[in-house]
Amino acid sequence: MRRGELMAGDVVIIGGGPVGLLTGIKLLEKGFEVEIYEEDKQVGYPQHCTGIVSFKTLELYPIEGQDLIINKLRGVRLRISDKFLEEYVASTPKAIVIDRILLEKRLYWKYIDMGGEIYLDKRMDPKILAGDIKKKNGVVINAGGAKELIKSGYKDVLTGFQVDIESVDKWIKDDVTEIYVDKELNSEYFCWITPLSNNHMRIGTASSERIRDIVYQIGENLGIPMNKVVREFGGIVIAGGPRKKFMDKNIVYVGDSAGMNKITTGGGLNYGGNGAIILTDMLYNEELTNYRSRWIEKFKRELQIQGILRDLFLTMDEDEIVEVMTILSKTEIFNALLATGDMDYHASDLHKLLFERDLMRIVLGKGRFRRILRKLFTKI
Ligand SMILES: Cc1cc2nc3c(=O)[nH]c(=O)nc-3n(C[C@H](O)[C@H](O)[C@H](O)COP(=O)(O)OP(=O)(O)OC[C@H]3O[C@@H](n4cnc5c(N)ncnc54)[C@H](O)[C@@H]3O)c2cc1C
Structure with missing residues (x-):
């Protein structure tokens, strides 16, 4: 042409x-x-998206952007059922909700x-x-x-579903989004709990089944006032690469x-x-x-590593994820990545962790070494 x-x-x-x-x-x-x-x-x-992006992402779109920003996020709190809870917060905002x-x-x-x-x-x-x-x-x-x-x-798609909840001031920190993993409730995906403005928050996850029940159950497990839901929405979450x-x-x-x-x-x-x-x-x-x-x-590099991370999430049980996160939380590299890393290229720098022996023992265990190798050499 x-x-x-x-x-x-x-x-x-x-x-x-x-x-x-x-x-x-x-x-x-x-x-x-x-x-x-x-x-x-x-x-x-209809809206289907949570709206969490990096500052750089918003700049890709050639429009006035400041008033599109509903909230600025400085960090993530990771909760793995009732077994692990840790907060990783940077000194400046790393992401925005638009x-x-x-x-x-x-x-x-x-x-x-x-x-x-x-x-x-x-x-x-x-x-x-x-x-x-x-x-x-x-x-x-x-x-x-x-x-x-x-x-x-x-x-390789899942159904994404989320709810907005009002008046949750006692529950939520303004600038930290929570990632919640509960494999018993949802073995296919993590759940996100994101603060919006005016004491509102958005809870969602993705799954191939019972998605609405899962979201409400998550809210209840976490003591979130699910009777204050003001909106439900969702869409198709793509998980298989290009x-x-x-x-x-x-x-x-x-x-x-x-x-x-x-x-x-x-x-x-x-x-x-x-x-x-x-x-x-x-x-x-x-x-x-x-x-x-x-x-x-x-x-390419980012997608390869993301593919491996997704595979690890699916194949690891909750205890293994807790073990991995406990080790990671103690490494300087991981904490530095969270403080300075780029959310659009969050996977690429992870090769720096290859020398963490205890971590590799868990990650590469249970036949995962082969799976990872295969993923590394599969053409995208
Ligand atoms: C639950 C959920 C949460 C998400 N959260 C985030 C997030 O936090 N951050 C992020 O970056 N991304 C997120 N995403 C992904 C993001 O929403 C999409 O990547 C983004 O919307 C893609 O934009 P698009 O224009 O390609 O497709 P869409 O936004 O889907 O737009 C496609 C448009 O095409 C129209 N259309 C479709 N078929 C036809 C047709 N045959 N004729 C005419 N019109 C048609 C549709 O009506 C629609 O308006 C999320 C997705 C889901 C489902």
Whole structure:
């Protein structure tokens, strides 16, 4: 495909989520004419995301951002059922909770102000659309999110569910998010308890079954006033890394539809936002065939380690996780990583822990050595 052959109106984006809208904005900046089709009546709704991102992630999105920040987080409290409790707090904020609905609304207005076309309440079939514009050498960018990923046969997903609770001032610290592991209740994922503003908090987790019951049970186990839930919401959490192909004829995938998510947490605003930037650069520079390898190059090491961490979480029992965390908490490297580390590249620096013998004994035990080796040498 050559830039000269792309005609006006030939880039069509399916999905007006954050990644679709960012892709649209970046293409308009480069002089393309763009149309976005969004199946919902308004952008931003229904919300499915917790909204925890790094400061750098927010900067990927070219909009005024300060008032999108609902809360700033300085640290994490890790609780493993009733066996382990430790807090890791940095001196400055490391992450923020953003207003996801406002993020999408801002992107929408920026896109409209730049002259972009968007059709709301319009569900489109990517294959039909791709056929229609093929004659003109046009491209369909599929930014339709996790549902579009699942349509391709991708299976490594869980249902995410969360609730917002009001008036919880006695329970929660303003700037520390809690990660709660209770393998008996949920062996597939951790649970997050995140402070919002005005004494509100958000509790959620992901699972393949009984998700709503699990969230309410977690709240009850922790003594959280679940009768003060003001909102329930959720969506699909992607846990298997990127899809094998980012292009299928003249359909190009970006964001959740491409599986551009952290394997450990499902977070996709950073990896998908970077995906939008890489894709639009490559489209402009006529190098679309290298699009996947360019994105993989940026995140490969991180994804490999995240894949191993996810595997460890699934295969270790609670006592082993406690043992690992007890050792880690005493190492200087781990504490330094938490104080200075980058939440979007949280796994890459972990190789520094390879020399912690006691740690390696547990991690590599029970046949995990082979699994880890296999993961390290499997092509992403
Ligand atoms: C429970 C949960 C918590 C999360 N928490 C975080 C977090 O804290 N931090 C983080 O970074 N990420 C988080 N994520 C992930 C994050 O929400 C996604 O990575 C992000 O929304 C991806 O953006 P996207 O634009 O690719 O897809 P989406 O946000 O899913 O947007 C896709 C859009 O496409 C539209 N669409 C789909 N199909 C069609 C069609 N055929 N025609 C027209 N329109 C269509 C949809 O209506 C939607 O608006 C979370 C996800 C879940 C489920």
